[in-house]
Amino acid sequence: MIEDHTKQLIDILSDCLAKCTACAKECVEQGDKDLARCITLCVDCADLCRACIPLIARGSDFSAELCRVCADACERCAQECERTGMTECAEACRKAADACRQMVSA
Numbered sequence: 885m886i887e888d889h890t891k892q893l894i895d896i897l898s899d900c901l902a903k904c905t906a907c908a909k910e911c912v913e914q915g916d917k918d919l920a921r922c923i924t925l926c927v928d929c930a931d932l933c934r935a936c937i938p939l940i941a942r943g944s945d946f947s948a949e950l951c952r953v954c955a956d957a958c959e960r961c962a963q964e965c966e967r968t969g970m971t972e973c974a975e976a977c978r979k980a981a982d983a984c985r986q987m988v989s990a
Contacts, residue, residue: 889990893983894940897933900958900980904930907965907973922961922968929954929961929977936984948988955984 908926911919932954939947962977 889987890940893987894937896980896983897937897940897954900976901930901933901937903973903976904933904961907970911968911970919968922964922970925957925961925964926973929957929980932957933980940987951984951988955981955988958984 904926908923908930911923911926932950936947936950936954938944939950958977958981962974962981965971965974965977
């Protein structure tokens with residue numbers, strides 16, 4: 885059985901994954917070259933969230949290490965999304981970064 889705090893982290897990462905995927909898609913559809921970094925960071929952030937979820941769920945020895953990297957990617961993505969006005973994605977990324985940091989420090 886997955887503990888409540890673990891389930892909550894997985895839910896936060898799943899939300900970030902979904903929002904980053906949607907944000908990247910929206911940026912691609914806009915076709916603005918200024919959004920290239922946003923697209924790249926959103927895809928990286930989504931991929932790292934996707935990778936963290938099963939490791940966290942099964943209590944992998946590598947989950948904390950990957951969550952450190954994920955937190956960094958989420959933070960960078962949040963900064964870029966704020967710069968480009970993608971506030972919903974930025975908020976989800978910040979929440980995921982904070983949740984990952986809390987997991988690593990616990």
